[in-house]
Amino acid sequence: MAALGLRRAMAPLLTVIGLAGLFALLVVGHRMTVATGQDIPLVFHHRAHGGYNCVTCHHDFLKPVMTPATHRTCIACHRETPELVPIIRDQFHELCEGCHLNLQQQGRQAGPVHECRDCHVRRPDMQAHGRLL
Amino acid sequence: MFLTLPLFAAYSVFLLCFWPQGVMHLSIGWDVSMLCGFSALFLLLTLFALTGRPLPEPFFDGRFFLTLHRWLAWLFVGFVTLHAGGIIWLDPQTLYDLWPSGTPGMQFGAAAALLAVVTPCLALQRVRRGLYATAAMFRRSHALLAMAVLGASVFHVVATRVHVAVWWQVWMCIGVALVACMLPVGERWMLARMPMRRDGRRRRLHTAYLARRLAGVMLCAVVSETVVFVLWRH
Numbered sequence: 001m002a003a004l005g006l007r008r009a010m011a012p013l014l015t016v017i018g019l020a021g022l023f024a025l026l027v028v029g030h031r032m033t034v035a036t037g038q039d040i041p042l043v044f045h046h047r048a049h050g051g052y053n054c055v056t057c058h059h060d061f062l063k064p065v066m067t068p069a070t071h072r073t074c075i076a077c078h079r080e081t082p083e084l085v086p087i088i089r090d091q092f093h094e095l096c097e098g099c100h101l102n103l104q105q106q107g108r109q110a111g112p113v114h115e116c117r118d119c120h121v122r123r124p125d126m127q128a129h130g131r132l133l
Numbered sequence: 134m135f136l137t138l139p140l141f142a143a144y145s146v147f148l149l150c151f152w153p154q155g156v157m158h159l160s161i162g163w164d165v166s167m168l169c170g171f172s173a174l175f176l177l178l179t180l181f182a183l184t185g186r187p188l189p190e191p192f193f194d195g196r197f198f199l200t201l202h203r204w205l206a207w208l209f210v211g212f213v214t215l216h217a218g219g220i221i222w223l224d225p226q227t228l229y230d231l232w233p234s235g236t237p238g239m240q241f242g243a244a245a246a247l248l249a250v251v252t253p254c255l256a257l258q259r260v261r262r263g264l265y266a267t268a269a270m271f272r273r274s275h276a277l278l279a280m281a282v283l284g285a286s287v288f289h290v291v292a293t294r295v296h297v298a299v300w301w302q303v304w305m306c307i308g309v310a311l312v313a314c315m316l317p318v319g320e321r322w323m324l325a326r327m328p329m330r331r332d333g334r335r336r337r338l339h340t341a342y343l344a345r346r347l348a349g350v351m352l353c354a355v356v357s358e359t360v361v362f363v364l365w366r367h
Contacts, residue, residue, distance in 0.1 A: 023281075
């Protein structure tokens with residue numbers, strides 16, 4: 001009877017173990033690679049944002065930095081701060097998408113929302129961290 | 134065929150609740166792909182309601198419910214394929230999210246898609262007989278896999294925040310998923326306590342063909358409603 005009970009419990013048990021393994025692999029894999037993983041190539045049209053307050057993005061304009069601003073990108077800078085690394089994607093999506101969505105809801109002309117290819121352009125000459133145009 | 138009307142109404146409510154009021158300025162391709170994803174989620178929820186166990190109404194044999202569950206499952210897999218395939222075709226950049234460093238929402242979506250294919254494949258008669266010694270073992274394992282698919286799908290919908298972004302939509306989505314998970318057990322519990330009203334009737338036999346027709350009607354309903362919805366929103 002005990003053997004039969006064990007046999008009956010085996011399939012659900014193996015299923016639970018398999019599912020837990022799959023989801024654990026996803027979470028652990030993400031945590032281990034999020035700091036070093038490849039970013040999706042990104043293009044930011046700086047000129048198109050000329051009409052907006054610079055401080056919206058350049059929040060650190062008072063901080064002294066070693067590298068001139070023209071040689072830095074937003075994402076590369078955020079990557080240097082360990083506590084910001086896991087939330088880089090959420091932060092930047094929130095900043096760009098959130099602003100574009102707000103403008104759209106006000107009935108004003110706005111940049112792309114949600115559609116990846118409008119911001120994440122695949123260009124071989126471009127570094128993964130993004131480039132200002 | 135009276136099951137069609139409630140399902141049709143439920144799908145309309147589902148679309149209106151989980152689709153934003155404001156215009157998203159998305160291309161038609163994106164909207165269609167997203168709606169395929171929502172249709173897939175709706176069909177997945179339907180699978181929790183129509184589990185393959187006979188219900189008091191319609192008073193048909195078990196084969197009707199089993200065939201209906203099977204066909205709805207394949208429709209669900211088809212819509213998942215259209216959703217994922219459409220987005221990858223429109224925006225190949227989404228493939229970056231399949232790397233471990235990609236966004237958790239997309240990775241759980243990929244896991245849900247993988248499990249969505251594996252689960253019905255494990256339920257195929259030949260595989261099922263080879264893998265599971267008893268029907269109870271299969272049922273428990275299948276239920277666990279189905280709940281994992283639903284959980285990962287809801288996480289994908291909520292975490293990607295493409296359409297379900299407002300707090301009440303998020304809680305409603307989670308609530309619907311929780312109710313769906315409890316539905317098969319609740320259904321059995323209720324049916325066991327409900328007095329059977331047979332009125333001298335006998336279950337109608339050989340009704341599998343009706344299930345195939347119903348699945349076909351549901352496919353037409355979902356597709357036509359999706360087309361109308363996209364045209365209305367554009």
